[in-house]
Amino acid sequence: MCGFLTEFSFGNHGVINSTVFEELLRLSKHRGPDNTTISAQQNYRLGFNRLAILDLSAQGNQPKYSPSQRYHVVFNGEIYNYKALQEQYKLNNLNSTSDTEVLIHLLDVLGVYDALKVLNGMFAIAVVDTKTNALFLARDFAGIKPLFYGVSDLGVVAASQFNQIFRHPWFKETLELRPDIIKEYFGFGYMQAPNTIYNNIYQVRPGECLKIQHGEAVERRLFYKAKTKTNDVFESTIKPTLEAAVKRQLVSHVPLASFLSGGIDSPLITAMAKKEKSDLEAFTLSVNHKALDEGQQAFSYAKEVGVKQQIHKVNEEDLLAVVNEHFKFMGEPFGDYSSIPTYLIAKKAKVKHTVMLSGDGGDELFFGYPRMLDVYNKRHWFKIPYLIRKPLVRLANKLNLTNTWGPYHYKHIGDWVMGRQAHVFKKDLDGFLNDTDYSEEFRCLYDFHKATSKNDMISQLRLNEFYGHMQRVLVKVDRMSMAHGLEVRVPFLDKQVIDDALSKQPKSFRSQTDLKKVLKTLMLDYYSPSSINNKKQGFAVPMFDWLHGYLKADVEEVVLQTPFYGASHINEEAVKDYVKQFFKEKHDAAWGVWHIYAWQKWAIGEGLV
Template structure:
């Protein structure tokens, strides 16, 4: 796990001043504090901050040339099947025991695309083909690791962090906001790839590589995609899924530095921890506990730890501990981001780093195994959308009044896609439209919520999983990556192992009609490791009392950031409408704490990056 910054110039344009490049690279030093190396060639430069995980010697440092000297590489992440690939291709004369060493040998043997298709891991990489003078930017199939890039008349800049690009001399004086992406941020709280809020800067999509040659030709290639165009009709196979998941956990236990597992009171991380414990007897678990019984998972996690016979470290925090980190955590985001569970995530990863460098997590379980109640809500009420909207509305009103029904989604939304979007949007459509007049979402955002072609229950389930995987999960992964790497901690996600995704991508639950069906396969797997009495089916999550904070401890700062500071983006945002929305919150005319946080976080990001 690391951070990198790269430049590739067009038309013999000079790369930037070395001092400026070093300063920009230093912005991601928290991602890799163990070694910094910069390699400058005639028309490109690669800079790398290393967090040493495999082969802690200098031989594991980057950038690295392939043996033929054709490919020059920087790579952030882990390749979990590197040992299998080493054996498969009978690689010898390796100078390092790291996964990067296997990668550079494979590039010489297979070329770029076939190498990417062979990898199982989490990665963002820049590959310079010195023979064809072509730059490749590649990102893992789940989008676990970030990869930003900008294209200017001078050349291309690619980096692990958004701020390393918009502060680069090739871009900083010509930045232009993209209104449809700014609007999406205010609604959803993150920048959906391939876009960013700036017109000149982009993200590589999950499972995609970008090819850029010295004639400024840009080609985008999708080398891996899951859940798209699939019409699932096969039931989950519990035995096979368990085998595949255990093998994924095994691959992700490989480390030359201390490794442990996060352990919550829910289903996902306890299952991963249990599987890891069967393969690593000395595995330790780490749990965050809060002094609020409504939110605390410490006691349930302790029950799990005792059942496994595992050493557990429980870190207790109070509300003050979390509030202390609000300002600090904004420094490490590098981009506008509005999920306030980033605060406890920052706190728990900061504490975990005191004794460990690698952690296993349970992220991805809800998306793959249908764990969100919002998915069930849509499925149960899907038939309402077969009725014309003008007829449907009075029928729902009567049905709800007679307690024959208990949903208002089909009453308020014309289509399933609009309803699903509404479930993920934290500021109402009507309010967003006052903030951004005559601005629509990007075609990519609209496509993510396209459900018009779905007709069957199975088709709807498949599309909902696609939406969660390429939508909400990306927001979760941004949070975990930015906050863990703020503390130089690598977090691995076995549920997003390539083999696990391949196993489940065309499979569905046998039944999906009630809350008991949420993540039923994972609940059944839990019985192989825990007694039925010890299993908790109701995860509380890393919640914080944000509504109360906004009305009390954070109120003064929110009012300062919104009403007194220059409001960033006023050229595309109706600032007076935003201010009116915030005033209504404090007058208790609405209770949309998430929406207020998105606005506040936008301003705090701009302040942290010296944009206001």
């Protein structure tokens, strides 16, 4: 797990001043505190900040050339099947025991595209083909690791952090905001790949590889795309697939532990890991708030599987104390305030460990969100023409035959799914950015027109969560863990687990008991029925109270009294009025206010206002 910066110049332009490059690379030093190396060639430069996980010697440092010297590589992440690939392709004469060593040998044997297809892991990779003078950029199947890039007339810059791109001299003086992506950010709290808030700066999509050469259009190729089958139902076969994934992800040359919450996902991962690693330690964050605390439930889980547990008790003051500190590590506009407890537990975990296992991805792959079930159960309403449907929904609600307003307010089911994901009502968003629609890519993510059968609907709901909301979760976990040089591995997002999960559907999908039922059943192999907590939980903070209390003065200062970033595109008066109305308790949208606050905190921190 590391951070890199790549600069690829077109023509005879050459690379930028070395001091500037070093300053930009230093922005991601927290991602890789163990070693920094820069390799400068005539028309490209590779910089790497290393977090040493496998082969802690200098032989594991990057950038690295392939044995033939054709490919020059920087690679952030982990390849979990590297030992199997070494054996399968009979890779000999390796100079280190790292997964990077296997990768560079594979490039010589298979080439870039075919090498990517056989990898199983989480990664962002930049490869310069010195023979064809081409730059390849590739990102893992689920989008766990970040990869930003910018394209200018002078060349391409790729990096682990957004601010390493827009601060680069090729872009810094010509930044042009995109109102459609700003609107998406204010509604949903993050930037959805492949776009960013700036023209000509992008994100590589999950499972995508780009090929870039001077004078040619960027060639985009998906080497992996999540696909679903509609005939199979979940069976116990997910168990060996998940167990194998956990085992693969326990390989580490530095201390490794597991996060343990009071829910389903991380306790399941922890139990499987304990079977393979008897001295496994688990980390739990316990907050001084009865309704939000998972400490006692997690303690029960730890006791059942016999795992050594560290429970870190924090109070409200501890969380509030790191709000400003945690904003420093965003590098991009991001508005999920569960980033605060995530930042704090990562900080605590890093004291003794460098690698952690998490349960992220379980909700998206195994239908853990109640909103998925609600949309599925109300899908029939959308078969009725909208003008007829509206009075029928009103009447059905009045007669207590149903209890839903989604089919009343939204013409298409995809709009309703989008509305449930957003944290600001569309009427308010439309006021923030007049005459601005979402990007085409974002609208495609919420296009449910082809989901005509019940199986199609289930599949589309899951893919929407996988390529939508889950991306925001992954941004949060990556940024907040890497702020401390902590690697978080995600067994549910192992390629084999993804493929296995997406090939199956729930046998029944009608009630709350059907949500994540396959994982709840699997829990019985490790925990007693009475100990399992079936209630949906997660990191949470009382943000409404915080914004009206401790944080109010800072919100007023950075939002209401500071020049608003992007004011030439944004209706500044409408945004500020939205915040003022919140403080007057005319609405309770703490999420929406946080998105606005986080936007300004990022812009101020980057010196943009």
